[in-house]
Amino acid sequence: MAKILGNFHLALLIGIVLLLAAMFGLHGALLGDGGYDWAQFLRFLHIFAGVLWIGLLYYFNFVQIPTMPKVPAELKPAVSRYIAPAALFWFRWAALATVLLGLVTGELKQGGYTGEALTLQESHRTIGIGMWLGLIMAANVWFVIWPNQKRALGIVPAEDAAKARSASVAMMASRTNLILSIPMLYCMVAYAHFGL
Template structure:
């Protein structure tokens, strides 16, 4: 078991095999267009967990811990950990956004336009969607460009790097703040009255 779980790709493959066994074991006779909606909903949740999990990692672990890290160890984070985490962070944002659009436009009810225009019955999910869109735009157009400078992935003077690091941190904190009502909207949309 150590060989399987010790390798990330093998562990992920095992998870996919268990997913397929679960799907076909429990739902093999129900795989229609509605099932496709639930399939995308599942991937929306998985990508959202990755995205928001990394957002929380940055805000609760990496940002507060970096000032405590000795100077000689900081390059380990800035050259290896942060770029890799930012890769998954920004692409999880895209995956979450795209799978959310598919969920809203497939299945028994198509509600993307109704939600984005805050129509009756879709205001909660609409607010959650707009917050998610703002957060994803923040990832790609504020956090990532500034992190590239701060981490030295793009050339910048020391002053520009420091300013970029602060801008990225404040944008990340903005996403942290927005994630709280966004998650509330996503979870309560179909369960609480609007």
């Protein structure tokens, strides 16, 4: 069992196989007769990417940032060189995937509501607010957090003062995203479940 669960790629592949088994087992007839709503599958991918993105945002804010001052100095390079860059890789690409899949899903559902949502029309105002918050957060990831983290972690050369300043800016931007994620998640859930 350890050989299977100890291998990330194998575990991920098993999860995908189980996903396909669930799709065909639960909705095989719809898949077979062309009645399957592929927008729902894109919505699933959007939610999966969103869970990965926001999960990492919460990992940074609830675990890594508060814990780093307690980590002994000789162990900090392990986080800075290995853990943080890997987490930031998945963090930024999950943010992009979440936004793109969300926009496409919005266009494929209910005759396409993305434009109405982004212009905050009454029938799609709740999801529109959630979308704008998500767009702001994704822009924050790509244009503030990631460039500053590259300097702070030494991925790109920078002087010590610039690294320290970049670390502070990245942390504040990450905390901003933490704050925005709470109403954003509410808007997404409210629209999906209450139709508001």
